[in-house]
Structures are given as C-alpha cells and as structure tokens.
Amino acid sequence: MTEQPEQIEQPEQTERAQPEAPLDWVSRLADEVLAEASHRGLDETIVCASGISPSGPIHLGNFRELITPHLVADEIKRRGIDCEHLLSWDDFDRFRKVPKGIDGVDESWEAYIGMPLTSVPAPAGSPHASWSEHFKAPLLEAMAATGIEVREISQTEQYRAGVYREQVLQAMRDRFAIDKVLDQYRTLEAVEAARQKSTGKGRRVNASAKQGKALTEEQAQAQTEAERGSGAATDDDGSGGSSGSGGSGAGGGGYYPFKPFCTVCGTDNTTVTAYDDDTHDLTYTCTKCGHTEQVNLDTFTNGKLVWKVDWPMRWAHEHVLFEPSGVDHQSPGSSFVVGKDLAPIFGWERPVGPMYAFVGIAGMAKMSSSKGGVPIPTDALEVMEPTVLRWLYARRRPNQSFDIAFGPELQRLYDEWDALSRKVADGSAQAADRAAHLRATSTASALLPTTPRPLPFRTIASVIDVTQGDEAQTVRILGELDPANPVASTDDLRPRLDCAERWVLGYVPADERTIVRTEPDAVLLGSLDDAQREALRLLVDMLDEHWSLDGLTHLAYAVPKIQRGIDPDAKVRDPELSAAQRAFFVLVYRLLIGTDTGPRLPTLLLAVGAERVRSLLGG
Incomplete structure (x- = not known):
C-alpha cells in the first residue's frame, strides 16, 4: 500500500495569521428558523423535518437530508429551546422500478411495481418483513452510531390509520384551487424538461468538468439518479402523469389530488373517474387489472395524496419550520417551489428550506469487488469514526457539494481531522472550525464515542498492511511506536484500529498492498x-x-x-x-x-x- 511520498526536511515556516471566521452555517440557519417562528407568532416546540423514501439503498447523498436538520435542531436544543427532529418515512410511496445490483432481487420484483413500499417483499434472505423495512434498517444503525435522534413517522401507518382523513377531504374539496395553483407551474415544468432534454447528458458532464471532475456518461447518469433521491420531485401532481393518475382531461373526471391503491391488484395504476363532494364517494378504475370500484373517503384509507399536495399538507399537519431538500425538489415547477403556494391552503406556510448539493464518492473505482453499488452510511462507518463522518457534513454549507473518500484520500482526511483536533485542544482553531468540531464530537445531550489513543490512521493502516491484519503483530508494533508511552490496550485504539483494518483489507486493491520480501x-x-x-x-x-x-x-x-x-x-x-x-x-x-x-x-x-x-x- 503506497502512501504519500516521504516528505524531505524543509525549514520551519511561520504560519500566516488568519482572520477570525464568522459563525458557522448551522448557527445561521438556526437563527433563521427561530426568526421564522417569531415572525409567525409561534410559541410551541420547533419542528425540523427530514423525509426519506426507503425505495432502495439510502446512500450518502440521502444522508444529507437527515443530518442537515439534525444539526440545526441540535443547535436550537443547545440554546435551551424545545425542538424535535421529525423523520418522515415515505414508505407509502409507490415502488417505481426494480433497482439493479441488489442481492436477492431479480426481475420477478417487477410484479410489485406500483405497490406501496411497505407491501413489497424484502430481498430474498432478508430478515425484514418488507422492502421498506429492509432499507430502513442500515440507516437506523448509522443514526444510532452518529448520535442522530428523531421521532419517526411511517406514512403508511399515518394514511392507513386515517390520521390525514380531514386533510384528504379538504384537498378533494379544494381540488379546483389546487389545480389552478399547479397549472401555473406546469408550463414552467414543461419548459425546464424540454431544456434538459435539448441539452442532454453532455451539459452535466461539461458542468462537472468545469469543477475539475469530468464524468463519463455512465457516471453522469449515476449522479443524476442519486440527485433525484426518492424521485418525489418527478411525481405527477394528479394531472394525469406517468403513473396513471386521473386528472384534467383524464377519463373526463377532472382533477383529483388523491391517488387510491387498487384493492384487487394493490397498485396505484388507477384513474379517478368521479367524486361526490357531498357524500365523499370516489370512483376509480385500475388500468392494470381493470377493476372498477366506488369507495368512500370517510372510511377508505388505501391511498394517498399525490406528492406535490402531500408534502405541503404534512408541513401543516406537523407544523414543520425547517426542512431542506435536494436540487430536484427546488427546480422550476418542482415540489418545494409549488409547495409555497399550496401550504396556505392547509393553513401553513412553507418552512425554511435550504437546498443541499450533491455528495460524491472518491476512490470508488479502487474499491474491492465485494463493495458494489453506491455506498451507504454504514459503509462509510466501516472505515470512518462516527465523529469523522459527522464532520464531513458539518464543515460544509448544505449548498456545497463534496466527495467522500474511500481511496487513499481517506488517510489525508484523518490527518486533517487530527490536525483540527489538536488546534481545538490548544485553542488555535478558527471559530467556524471549532463549531464544526463541536458538532462532530457531540450533540446537545451527549458526547460521541472517540478513540482514546488516536494514533495516526495512516500509521495504523501501514502496520496492518504489512502484517496482513495479524492483530498480535499489529498491537506489538503499535506498542513500540512510543516506548515511553506504550499503548496499554487495544481498546485504547478503537474504533480507529477497526476502521483502519477494514479499510486496508477491504478497500485497498491487492496490487497496492505492501509485500515484504x-x-x-x-x-x-x-x-x-x-x-x-x-x-x-x-x-x-x-x-x-x-x-x-x-x-x-x-x-x-x-x-x-x-x-x-x-x-x-x-x-x-x-x-x-x-x-x-x-x-x-x-x-x-x-x-x-x-x-x-x-x-x-x-x-x-x-x-x-x-x-x-x-x-x-x-x-
């Protein structure tokens, strides 16, 4: 395993003094949220929200949807103000397509397209009851490791328990007003779609190249898929979109913001053909199995509002004051933009909602063949201490894109983290860096576990590389690094020792390993x-x-x-x-x-x- 070349001795240089950094982005967003609460005259618990669809592996880009509200909510808690972080599982979303490269999944899962994620079976061999539970589990594990505490809400449970019944009835009652709002954006959305189609993939490749990160067409497509997240911003708005909803001009029934799942085949390939405002009777036809049925929305709970109506409805229901979203949600005509005009229909205003940028992966090409697909947070935690992973997100504003390193750059990342820790300890760190370090190592309620004896990661990795992971040999050598202060126990080296071992043995290609003669x-x-x-x-x-x-x-x-x-x-x-x-x-x-x-x-x-x-x- 080759590290950076040996540094030849140079004379010491005096470091140039740097100006004091301003407050960090987390503090500024917390100020904005509290100002918004004051503006609205609210005297209640502040709600920061995340929404994640467990439609497949919840990758490190999706993790930004979770950790951004966590950091803001945690800052508000540090100020002694009641605040909660709400995690809304969008598990009542439709199963859109069968992801590639998922162990235990084959083309037979195509039969479940259109069903709620909670109704789709988990991959073969999974211990979990459903598709959604299977993909929630690793994220919950990562959240526990990184100190992220939330109040979880399952949208399947909410809808099927009738929690949103009054909101559904209101949306149907106000469907003409909703349709009028949405219609203002449909032209913009069509123009944006046409522009993207005319510019093609090359525009994304060129834009990335300007940042010194030229992408192949395959990489550009993968990035596009990652930015889409759950795909919610491309959901139809009830006007007769790709998933078959009834709407203006669809089946002659007008516009309907409610989407039923067929009681026979279980999919949302349904078209609403009629609705009675007085009785709340709704008639739909399934375009997949041909079933036609009349249901009553006073009791029927096997359906949901279309996404662009559902999201602002939930802002109002949960009194959400802060919720970020990705690029796809903030383009012309997309859900966050449209939500500004729809939220007041439900008696609320759109929350403070910064856009977060793409999170890329560095060193993926050199990952071992056993590490297929896009890494998820638990993959990162195999090789990164939880504090280091938190720091990657805390140190950059949400609208700044960045890469997470799994290759040789990981050693440099640990060097930077250790250098910052030393500066924080001796009081020489800049204000924003101190804030990022604080947010990485603690929450309002607890300190995160750290390695008691944080020997340099590259040193540990080098020893593991040479010893082929022999723990007894590794500990012997690490104990000799500083004879005057030897390592007392391997526990003092963990979790960093385990991270380094997993990185060397699982991520460093065989042809880059060190073989002693x-x-x-x-x-x-x-x-x-x-x-x-x-x-x-x-x-x-x-x-x-x-x-x-x-x-x-x-x-x-x-x-x-x-x-x-x-x-x-x-x-x-x-x-x-x-x-x-x-x-x-x-x-x-x-x-x-x-x-x-x-x-x-x-x-x-x-x-x-x-x-x-x-x-x-x-x-």
Missing part, C-alpha cells in the same frame, strides 16, 4: 557502491537506539546528513541533501518491499522488525 535481494545488494553500503550500515547499526517512530524518523533523515558531515539535528535547505535523502529512501524501499515507494519508512521499519530489517539490508 522473504529473502534479501542479492542482485541489488551486489550492485551497491561504497556510499550506498555505508548508508545501509549506518542505518542498521543505529536501529536499536532509535527504535521508536520518532527515533526512526530522525534516523532515516539523519543518515544522508551524517555521510556529508552535517549535524543530524540541523535544519538544512539543500537540494543536494534532499536528493540524497530521496535516493536513500528509494534504496531501502527496494530492498525491503521491491518498490520505489511505500508506507512511511519509519512505520515500515517498525512493522518489518529490527532483525528482519538487518537481514534484508545485508546487515
């Missing part, structure tokens, strides 16, 4: 000149007295200095010395692992062991 390279040793032999002799002779991470680091840089008569402790800017140090590192790497680069040399020496180092270096 079993026998000395006789050919290379025989070709060395006197200066190279002298350098190796100096290294071998002084191994024992420098046998610690700091000691070996000093020794590796000191050998070329000693050969040139330079004080080993001197800070020297000398291109010739730098070149000699570089050449010395390459020589040692070749003799130990047969490559020009590898793990940091001091770490590698510790991992190989003094006796074996002497043997391989000809000592």
Whole structure:
C-alpha cells in the first residue's frame, strides 16, 4: 500500500495569521428558523423535518437530508429551546422500478411495481418483513452510531390509520384551487424538461468538468439518479402523469389530488373517474387489472395524496419550520417551489428550506469487488469514526457539494481531522472550525464515542498492511511506536484500529498492498557502491537506539546528513541533501518491499522488525 511520498526536511515556516471566521452555517440557519417562528407568532416546540423514501439503498447523498436538520435542531436544543427532529418515512410511496445490483432481487420484483413500499417483499434472505423495512434498517444503525435522534413517522401507518382523513377531504374539496395553483407551474415544468432534454447528458458532464471532475456518461447518469433521491420531485401532481393518475382531461373526471391503491391488484395504476363532494364517494378504475370500484373517503384509507399536495399538507399537519431538500425538489415547477403556494391552503406556510448539493464518492473505482453499488452510511462507518463522518457534513454549507473518500484520500482526511483536533485542544482553531468540531464530537445531550489513543490512521493502516491484519503483530508494533508511552490496550485504539483494518483489507486493491520480501535481494545488494553500503550500515547499526517512530524518523533523515558531515539535528535547505535523502529512501524501499515507494519508512521499519530489517539490508 503506497502512501504519500516521504516528505524531505524543509525549514520551519511561520504560519500566516488568519482572520477570525464568522459563525458557522448551522448557527445561521438556526437563527433563521427561530426568526421564522417569531415572525409567525409561534410559541410551541420547533419542528425540523427530514423525509426519506426507503425505495432502495439510502446512500450518502440521502444522508444529507437527515443530518442537515439534525444539526440545526441540535443547535436550537443547545440554546435551551424545545425542538424535535421529525423523520418522515415515505414508505407509502409507490415502488417505481426494480433497482439493479441488489442481492436477492431479480426481475420477478417487477410484479410489485406500483405497490406501496411497505407491501413489497424484502430481498430474498432478508430478515425484514418488507422492502421498506429492509432499507430502513442500515440507516437506523448509522443514526444510532452518529448520535442522530428523531421521532419517526411511517406514512403508511399515518394514511392507513386515517390520521390525514380531514386533510384528504379538504384537498378533494379544494381540488379546483389546487389545480389552478399547479397549472401555473406546469408550463414552467414543461419548459425546464424540454431544456434538459435539448441539452442532454453532455451539459452535466461539461458542468462537472468545469469543477475539475469530468464524468463519463455512465457516471453522469449515476449522479443524476442519486440527485433525484426518492424521485418525489418527478411525481405527477394528479394531472394525469406517468403513473396513471386521473386528472384534467383524464377519463373526463377532472382533477383529483388523491391517488387510491387498487384493492384487487394493490397498485396505484388507477384513474379517478368521479367524486361526490357531498357524500365523499370516489370512483376509480385500475388500468392494470381493470377493476372498477366506488369507495368512500370517510372510511377508505388505501391511498394517498399525490406528492406535490402531500408534502405541503404534512408541513401543516406537523407544523414543520425547517426542512431542506435536494436540487430536484427546488427546480422550476418542482415540489418545494409549488409547495409555497399550496401550504396556505392547509393553513401553513412553507418552512425554511435550504437546498443541499450533491455528495460524491472518491476512490470508488479502487474499491474491492465485494463493495458494489453506491455506498451507504454504514459503509462509510466501516472505515470512518462516527465523529469523522459527522464532520464531513458539518464543515460544509448544505449548498456545497463534496466527495467522500474511500481511496487513499481517506488517510489525508484523518490527518486533517487530527490536525483540527489538536488546534481545538490548544485553542488555535478558527471559530467556524471549532463549531464544526463541536458538532462532530457531540450533540446537545451527549458526547460521541472517540478513540482514546488516536494514533495516526495512516500509521495504523501501514502496520496492518504489512502484517496482513495479524492483530498480535499489529498491537506489538503499535506498542513500540512510543516506548515511553506504550499503548496499554487495544481498546485504547478503537474504533480507529477497526476502521483502519477494514479499510486496508477491504478497500485497498491487492496490487497496492505492501509485500515484504522473504529473502534479501542479492542482485541489488551486489550492485551497491561504497556510499550506498555505508548508508545501509549506518542505518542498521543505529536501529536499536532509535527504535521508536520518532527515533526512526530522525534516523532515516539523519543518515544522508551524517555521510556529508552535517549535524543530524540541523535544519538544512539543500537540494543536494534532499536528493540524497530521496535516493536513500528509494534504496531501502527496494530492498525491503521491491518498490520505489511505500508506507512511511519509519512505520515500515517498525512493522518489518529490527532483525528482519538487518537481514534484508545485508546487515
């Protein structure tokens, strides 16, 4: 496993003073929410909401829908103000299509398209009762690990229990007003769709290329799918869209914002053909099985409002003051935009709702074949401490896109996190960085678990790489890093030790793993000149007295200095010395692992062991 090249010694430089950072984005959004509550004259618990459709793997982009309201709600709680985070499971959404690459799922699941997600069976072999429960479970696990507390609501349970009966009746009563509002946006939506169709995929590829992230057409399509999330922004609005709802000009029945599921085949391939405002009798025909039925909305609960009406209705019902949404929800004619004019029909105003940007993945191409598909939060938590994952989202404004690294960049991420932690500890961190660190490591009610002895991730990973995951060997070597303060227990190294092991053994490609030679390279040793032999002799002779991470680091840089008569402790800017140090590192790497680069040399020496180092270096 190759790390960043060894850094040749440079003289210390004075860090330029930075201006004090402003309050972070979480504080500003919390201020905005509280100002909105004051503007509306509300004196009640503040409600921040997330809505997630468990239609498939809930990936790291969807996680932004959850953690953004969590952070804002948590900031409000820190101020001593009553606030709750509501997680609405959109599990009454229709099953749109059969996702690819899901274990235990084949083309037979196409029979369930159009049914509620709670009525679709889970993938074969799953311990869960339904499709929706299967995909909820990993997110709930990740939430527990990252300290995200919510009040869960199942939309299947809400609708089928009749919780929204009065709102459904109101929507049907006010359907002409709703249709008039929606009609104002249908033209805009059509124009936007036509524009996107005319510009094609190339526009997305070029836009990404401008950010230095050129995408293939396949990657661009994957990004588009991820940005759509549950697909709610493309739901029909009851006007006769793709899923077959009755609407203006559909079956001569006019516009209807309620969508029944057929009581025979269970799908929403239904067209409402009539509704009686006095009796609340509704007639529908199923375009899939041909069933026609009259039901009464005073008792019938096997259906739901179409999404663009459902969302603002729920804002009003739950008194939501804050709910973010993705790019798809905030384009012309989409649900969040339309909701501004529909929410007042239900006696509410649209909540504060910032748009959040795309979350990409770095290093996916090098993930092992066992890691198929788009990573979900529990995948990230295999290799990231919960505090590090929270920090990735807390440190950037919602409208800033960013990548989550699963490749070599992960080591740099841990370096940055450790550097920030040190700055926070010594009081030198900027205000916004301190705030992000606080939000990553704690909530209003608790501290998140952290690694008691956070040795550098890249060091741990290098040791695991060389030892092939042998825990006894790994612990022995890590214990030798600092002889004056040895690691007392492996518990002091967890969860970071486990994260590093899973990353090395599961994510680093086999051809990038470090393989220590079993026998000395006789050919290379025989070709060395006197200066190279002298350098190796100096290294071998002084191994024992420098046998610690700091000691070996000093020794590796000191050998070329000693050969040139330079004080080993001197800070020297000398291109010739730098070149000699570089050449010395390459020589040692070749003799130990047969490559020009590898793990940091001091770490590698510790991992190989003094006796074996002497043997391989000809000592």
